[in-house]
Amino acid sequence: MSKPRKPKGRPVSGWLILDKPIDFGSTEAVSKIKWLFNAQKCGHAGTLDPLASGMLPIALGDATKTVPYVMDGRKIYEFAVTWGEERSTDDLEGAVTASSDSRPSEEQIRALLPNYTGTINQIPPQFSAIKIAGERAYDLARDGEIVEIPSREVQIFRLTLLGVTPDKAHFEVECGKGTYVRALARDFGRDLGCYGHISELRRTFVAPFAEDRMVPLSELVALEQIEDRDERLAALDAFMINTSEALSSLPHLPVTDDQAHRIKMGNPIILRGRDAPADEAEAYATVRGKLLAIGEIGQGEFRPKRVFG
Template sequence: MSQVRRPKRDVDGVLLLDKPLGVSSNGALQKARWLFTAAKAGHTGVLDPLATGLLPVCFGEATKFSSFLLDADKRYTATVAFGRVTTTGDVEGEVVSERPVDVSRSALEAALDRFTGPIRQVPPMYSALKFQGKALYEYARQGIEIERKARDVIIHGIDLLSFDGKEAVIDVRCSKGTYIRTLGEDIGEMLGCGAHLSGLRRTATAGFEIGSAVTLEALEGRDVPERDALLLPPDVLVRHLPEVSLGESECFRFCRGQAVRFSLNCAIMTRFRVYREVDRKFLGLAEWRGDSSLQPVRLLAAQAVS
């Protein structure tokens, strides 16, 4: 007997999910989507199955603005195990070399200082970066090494939370595109003993904190209205942008993709959040074109702004 399909809902909003260990980002996304019976969903940046922590999930109209989180700074708690280098840079890979560990806390702190600020990283082979349409990890699993160019990233800060002589727990604040596995490996190489990650947890991204996140288990224990109450509005994804409000006549044209006349003191083209003045309803994003007009660039669906 075939299963009866559950009808999908038009759910709009952002869920701050605490991704569990051993589950892929897409797996966590699909589970959350099923729990909300959402018609459309997407996440805002991949976490490895062996990583846990903050994974903002976007439903419905919020997916239109999810790309803004891809460029956001991140924060992680990482556990770096010294003395072993693995094929993947974490505990999932095979050990390729072992070296004795003789690292003092002061030497470790000095190494962390040297990795703070603008640095260059070579992306790992076991990553989702694409080469000729295939993810690098697909080549890596076949034993094929692809040349990768070093990329510029920024480590805003690293704090040493604990160190027992063999394993260190560090708090890392970094820019987009930073590979914490690579950072751990590079720290180990600088110290002469090698290293890999034995744990990784994302604790913040784009101003969102892990303390506000909910687990899949907790979601399962709630009914639909309680789950919906956890959703943040779509405009939280673009809260870093300046805002403008439009009157009724301007809203009518703006929501139909037409530029509207609007006086702003802007010297350069700037992107804005746009709201309806009468009720503060979020309409979408616009660009100031320097000719006293706001041009719509990304709008919510008509039913969301009617």
């Protein structure tokens, strides 16, 4: 009987909040971080297009189990819409599909914004990761197919006009999961009768991670010059954030060593005292400040659903 294959790399765990550069894909960024950190597992929490820069939260090791909690978080983007052309990809990469000599005034743009605030219906771009009959829309689009993508509800919490020039307008948007900023640019242009596409896009926030946690890729790559392997990896690890920070929206339950032992075995623990937390569909437990488990609280117990090593 063959022995199980030992995973390659280090069992390092935590979050790295990468400042992704332009012309660098999200999958490419994850591969680079996995290689730099010599990590066993790595994944990201929300794709950024190659032409977009900014925050790309990357989970290493056990932190990959918390990716859904970051994917569901609010996001903030700064973006520019260039007027006069609609493009097949709704950004600079695509071919021009419609054009206009018309240009909107600042007053016209401001009057449009309330229509795009709150819960809105949005049709994702043709070049998107939406699945149509089991295939990605961007694969169908690359083959020249025009597909009908159904509209869906997305949340726009805040939409601000930052500045205008004759051919361009700059915005900031705070939005919920599944919002395509490229689709906003496309729809702005259609509503204003001038067409438009994204020409600049930067993500500055993915809840719960603030902008000041971002680390430029160039700063990480520069550490390759450190010849001593242990010293180099220690310098890289210093940029990581504790896995539990991804769960800051959930109730927190610190537990004792004895309770932690029971949880590690997959068993519930009894919560006593008047300060015991009320019923919660999801909460996370820590022991000595380290993430231990995600579970539910009910009937005076914490019942683990997912235990961390």
